[in-house]
Amino acid sequence: MSRIVGVHAVLPPYRYPQHEIRDALVEMGAVGPEGRGVLDRIHAASTVKYRYLAMPLERYRTLGGFGEANAAYVSAATELAQEAVRGALHRADIAAADVELVVSTSVTGLAVPSIEARLAARWGLPAHVKRVPIFGLGCVAGAAGLARVHDYLEGHPHGVAVLLCVELCSLTVQRGDPSAANVVASSLFGDGAAALVAVGREHPAARARGPEQGPETVATRSHLYPDTERLLGWDIADSGFRIVLGSDLPDTVLRHLGPEVREFLTDHDLKPADVTGWICHPGGPKVLEAVRETLDLPARALELTWRSLAEVGNLSSASVLHILRDTLDRRPPLPGTPGLMLSMGPGFSSELVLLRW
Structure with a gap:
């Protein structure tokens, strides 16, 4: 088993109510006048009240093509990642020099060298640190990243590993795409980052107890569903990342999860x-309704997930770490009881992580 010993979540400084983002999308031509009614209904139905953006809202009106958007991604992602990992190490009371592995996830921009490589020296990571940057897992990557960290620590029981998730969904905005998928995506996704620190079962921190400590990771499971490649993902165009979002996604969750x-x-x-x-x-x-129904959960079971969706939107891979942080800070479960982290993403795929508080 491995143990999570520090989680830190961060958001960019620009916070807007949902209606201001909706109006800005209309002004910048993300939907035509004929689509305004549909946009209004979908944004209202999203239950999202606020979102945090990597840049001031007015800046998106003049944002150029993919190259300019990606340059903005690298700049903002570096700043958020810097704060997220430093905060997680501080909460864990672990020295950066002791970190053996960094797994980093993002699906909203490209960076070579990767974000964690650009920041390794600033954090104080050792020169021999192992790095595994992951692109393409999308929303499932937060849980999948924790699972891969756990796999490593099972083989390195004295080790220390970091998971970093950075997503700037707003920088994938597509103007002139009136598709239902783009309208739905414009109502849900926000920007944010998070990091966690985990240790192997024989590390001294694995035996510590306290309010800043997190649960043990007991086991994981990955599942890739056949013939679902067009259910969720990106099409890469000259304008950047164009959302692929199948209308039968909730039904797929209801049937299989x-x-x-x-x-x-x-x-x-x-x-x-x-x-x-x-x-x-x-x-x-x-x-979320499909998850609740297929698992026959009481409404309160997903309360913190619904609250996170309302307060910050869907942060892709970073969301589950934000919700883990909220769980630890606001309503930690009874020690010794089981928890479950679950995410779904492109593939179509699911990732399950069994925890013990």
Whole structure:
């Protein structure tokens, strides 16, 4: 087993209510006048009240093509990542020089060298640190990143690893794309970053206790669903990342996620009713309702996920770490009880991480 010993979540400085973002999208031509009514309805149905953006809202009106947007991504992502990892190390009371592995995830911009490489010296990471930058997993990458950190620490029980998730969804804005997928995406996604520090079972911090400490990772499961490649993802165009979002995504979750979760829990002599903390990615209202229905969960089980969706929107891979942080800060479950982190993303795929508080 490995143990999470520090989680830190950060948001960019520009916060806007949903209606201001909606109006700005109309002004910049993201939808035509004929699509205003649809845009209004979808933004209202999203349940998102506020979102944080990498740049001032007026800056998006003059943002050029993919190259300019990606340069803005690298600049803002570097700043947020700097704060996220420093905060997680501080919460964990772990020295940067002790970190052996950094797994970094993002699907909203490209950086070569990768973001963690640009910041390694500033953080004080050792020159021999192992780096695994991940692109392409999208929203599932927060849970998948934790799973891969756990895999490493199982083989390095004295080790220290960092997971960094940085997503600047606003910089993928597509003007002149009236598709339903683009309108839905424009109502949900926000910007943010988060990091966690985990240690192997034989590290001294794995035995410590305190309010800043997190749960143990017990087991993980990945699942790739066949014939679902066009359900969720990007099409890469001259204008950058264009969302692929199938209308049957909630139905896919409803059909497949429940059996997958129940089988995973049964392998550990558990059932959904035993789980005291659900760290669920906020894919959107219809997806969350499908998760609740397929697992027969009480409404309160996903309360922090719904709250995160309302307060900051869907942060892609960073969301589950924000919700984990909120769980630890606001309503930590009883020690010794099971928790479950779950995310879904392009592939179409799901990732399950069994926790013990």
